[in-house]
Amino acid sequence: MAGIEIRGLTxxxxxxxxxxxxxxxxxxxxPEGEITVVLGKSGCGKTTLLRLVGGLEEPExxxxxxxxxQKTAxxxxxxxxxxxxxxxxxxxxGQKKNQRNREDTARIIHTxxxxxxxxxxxxxxxxGMQQRTALARALAYRPSFIMMDEPFxxxxxxxxxxxxxxxxxVRRETDASILFVTHSIDEALTLADRIILISEGVVSAEYRLPQKQPRDILCDELIAVRRAIVSALEKPNDSTPV
Amino acid sequence: MKKKNKWVPALIGIAAIFAAWYFVCWAGIFNSYVLPSPQKVWATFLKMLKTGEVFRDIAISFGRVLRGFGIAFLLAFVIAAFRIFFPKSEPYYEYLIQFFRNVPPLSLIPLLILWCGIGETTKTVIIVLASFFPMYLSIVKGFTGCDRKLLEVARSFSYSPMRTFVRVILPSAVPDILVGMRTSLGYSWRAIIGAEMVAASTGLGHMILFAQQMSRTDKVIVGIFVIGTVGYGTDRLLGLLIRCFVGGTAQNGWN
Incomplete structure (x- = not known):
């Protein structure tokens, strides 16, 4: 499946x-049309990864x-x-003058x-309203790829x-790919098609979640994933860079 | 009620000055040549209003200030914007600007008279020199102080440098630009009076100097009042114009 590929990023x-x-x-x-959630302790480089993918910083x-x-937001x-x-x-x-459409904007404002x-x-x-405006700004741009840095x-x-x-x-309607960074395991379990754990600057684990939405994050299957994530994050050798 | 409260202390302050002035004259502490009484100054003012000479001087000085201030604003804006678009060019001219910033424009009058004569050019150049620097510094501060986080938003939406300037840098710099304009307008008035005292046959500065030579202290005081009032008036006028364009008062640094 075509998608955004990240190789050997330092x-x-x-x-x-x-x-x-x-x-x-x-x-x-x-992969295209998926929500990939990046989880990790604070300072593990989640935001840096996002900024590199978004072109806000240059990789080494x-x-x-x-x-x-790609139209990214x-x-x-x-x-x-x-x-x-x-x-x-x-x-x-985010829109150019000729792309603006009052009706579309009104619909997004309503959403x-x-x-x-x-x-x-x-x-x-x-x-909260400010953050919703920021989300609406990204959606109004009609991106094919959305990067979100702990937005909620x-x-x-x-x-x-x-x-x-x-x-x-939005994901269902537009089929946009989403790269979502959070430190909340619950949020990751609610949103992700796939959860990526980052520790010590590399991808340390990966979990694929069931397609079904909406999810009950208290069901047995997701509780098992949650346990696995917590124990992976708590590994003693996982020293967080300062 | 609120408006009334604002004006009452201001009027009391002004009234106190006039009362003290009146008392000093009434008690005969100074010779009436050194300090003419308020009544005398008022009578002179009315006379000057009647003959219209004061209006002519105001109009001439006002025109000079506007011209010099306008040119200075354009220059300051363009050079500051240039600095934003081509940051590497900064060292080539920044030291020169800082050098001239520390040279009082009035000290250049002898040279300017030699080069530009005693016509309008000299006065315009003096006003430009006096009002350029505060405006330049404020505009540069406004442009370079733009919140990096907002610039990143523009970048994340693939904004071009020009679009980023118009949509992000410029609006975020408006309060600083306005403060600079306001400071510079005051500087313009100060400089024009100085310039007219040395190299002019018209304008408010000339009027004061001429009155001094004629030993008309009352006219000198009228001149001072007129300059202060006109300067204050233009400051308010600029404030009003700006309020029409950008709205609000607290946020644009104008009150």
């Missing part, structure tokens, strides 16, 4: 105390191969909305539950749940 940062090797040769294929070694032209940990634009203009930020806030500025919104980490339980369902719906 990245290090120069620090005052020396060099910090974050990624030590990541090998990964992201290795390569990332995209099959043909990024959802960051923080909403990162333009403070001087209202909700609607922020959502249309993320921001009806009536089209003209509000980001500072007038709650944190700052949301309350219920908003997070509805956003997760929203993401699954």
């Amino acid at each position: 990245k290090s940062y120069k620090m005052e105390s020396g060099t910090l090797q974050v990624l030590r040769g990541i090998e990964l294929t992201l 070694n290795g390569e990332i191969r995209f099959p043909g032209e 990024f959802v960051f940990q923080e909403p990162r909305l333009m403070p001087w634009l209202n909700v609607r203009d922020n959502i249309e930020f 993320v539950g921001l009806d009536g806030f089209e003209k509000s500025k980001p500072h007038q919104l709650s944190g 980490a700052a949301l309350d339980h219920f908003t997070r749940e509805s956003m997760q369902q929203e993401l699954l719906r």
Whole structure:
């Protein structure tokens, strides 16, 4: 299956105390139309991997191969909305002028539950609403590949749940590939087609999950996966880079 | 009610100054040549209004300030934007700019008179030199201080450098640009008065210097009031224009 291929990806940062090797040769294929969730302890290089794939940073070694032209969108940990634009203009930020369509935007605004806030500025919104605007901005761009960096980490339980369902719906409708970074095992179990564990800068384990959606993450099968993930993450030799 | 509260202390402050002035004159502490009374200054002002000479001087000085300020703004904006698009070019001109920033424009008057004569060019150049630097520094700060996280958003949507500038860098720099414009407008007024005192036969600066030579202290004081009022007025006018364009007051650094 064609997809995004990541081969031998390495990245290090120069620090005052020396060099910090974050990624030590990541090998990964992201099949088309799948949600791949990257899990790992904080500081393990999840975000770095995402930034490299998104082209926000240059890799040291290795390569990332995209099959043909990809329209990519990024959802960051923080909403990162333009403070001087209202909700609607922020959502249309990724689109060129001739691509903008008021009806499509209105539909997306409705999907993320921001009806009536089209003209509000980001500072007038709650944190959850800002993050929903950021998600809408990515969706309005109609990407074929979405990268998400713990996008729901700052949301309350219920908003997070509805956003997760929203993401699954988008995936069903658009067949976009999604690379999703999180540190929440529950979130990974809810969303993923495949879970990738990263530790010590390499892919240390991989779990394929059943296709069925919506999922009950308390069913026996997923609890078994959860146990496996927890024990893999708790391995004593898994020293997290500082 | 709120508006009234804002104006009452301001009026009390002004009234106190006038009362003190009036008292000093009434008590005869200074010679009326050194400090003319408020009534005398007021009468002179009315007379100057009637003859229209004050309006002519205001219009001339105002025109000069606008011209010099406009040119300085364009220059500052273009050079600062150039720095954003071609960061590597910065060392070639930045030291020169910093050198001239520390040269008072009035010290260049002798040279400017030699090179440009005592016509309008000299005055325009002086205003440009006086108002360019604060504006340049503020605009550069606004452009370079743009939140990296927002720039990454533009990058993630494959924005071109030009589109990033127009859609992200420029709007995020607006508050800094406005503060720079405001500071520079004040500098322009200060410089034009200095320039007109040395090399002009018209304008508010010339009016003051001429009044001094004629021993008309009352006219000097009228000149000072007029300059302060007109300067304050243009500052407010700029504020009003900007409010029309970018809206709000708290966020654009204008109050």
